[in-house]
Amino acid sequence: MRRVVSIVPSLTETVAVTAPELLVGATAWCTHPAGLDVPRVRGTKNPDLERIAELRPDVILGNTEENRPADVEALRAAGIPVWLTDIRTVDGALASLRRLLAVACRVPVPGWLDEASRVWADVAPGTRRAAVVPIWRRPWMVVGRDTFTGDVLSRLGVANVYADHPERYPKIPLGDLNAAGADLVVLPDEPYRFTGDDGPESFPGVDVALVDGRLLTWYGPSLVEAPRALARQLADTRRR
Template structure:
């Protein structure tokens, strides 16, 4: 069972079908057992899975402890950067009895861009440097202008983003759905460029192709 959308997608790509997942995993054909932050512990225990996959950032400690308390075995991942991805996926692969995946490419031609990445509105939020999304940008030669933020997901005023003079505003398709009117608002900071939020923030089987897709779309933005 997987309580992590990225892990659900990855397991499926490996030919391993979870018995259930969260409602955020985009698998309407599978049984849902709540969300990533509010899983139904009783429902999960009733299914008696061999393993439950959780992630330190995606899921809450108290839910992991509750699952352990009812006797379930957890695979606890901590995917916070591309540098850790291969090792974490190897842990998952070993747990489900499949071959470890190949690591993603070490480098890409640097895009030489400075970017602001809004992920929420009211309040405005962005990503700090110690996040998977920021590590994806670094691999592509894109500097996150909030990389030095002390919080992983800081709140901010748009004036603060403008003061950092980004070259582009990368507008992901999730977790927040930004409208064209929102893009007009963000255009006061820098040119907005829509990107696939799953490619930027989801890790796992998609990552190698996601990096290629992001590089192509941002290369066009870089001119």
């Protein structure tokens, strides 16, 4: 049986839901599924390399966006295989997760992944809206080009105003965000926890949708519920 350490929350949930007996370690940020009881190896950006080695994994699951190249190189230099994903679209996520489970984890493709493929194939976006998608404040940062989040929103009828920005997560002054011509601001509750009292007040006169950040940014079992739940959340807007 394979021993797997995941240093990406989405991939942790993927393995824990599919083949929980394989998972022997995860980061402190791996919060799903609820009640996950495995050794913790600090965070995605500062994994405890010594602790990971002590867990004797057959493979570590990582991601080019979530994990630092120096940590990946150090793990590989220690003789520990690292399966590194690079996920920037919904289709890419579905294909990457199939490969990860079949090759890295050596388990059959689960039913939830087939269901995720089906529900996303059935998505029919309605009227398109132009949106700004902040992921942080102080300083303000937004979703830019070539991101999984941007593709999720595009499939649901939301066009990212900064989709053509040279950077993937640019820092944009608030005044520029308000002048960007968006008719919608999408505020997720992670990585920054935007709430009804923290975020919407910065965008007067524009519709604001508060959404579940996990559904917007995670690629794993949440893909099954994401289209329907996000469509509902995006339609439930408020204006300051």
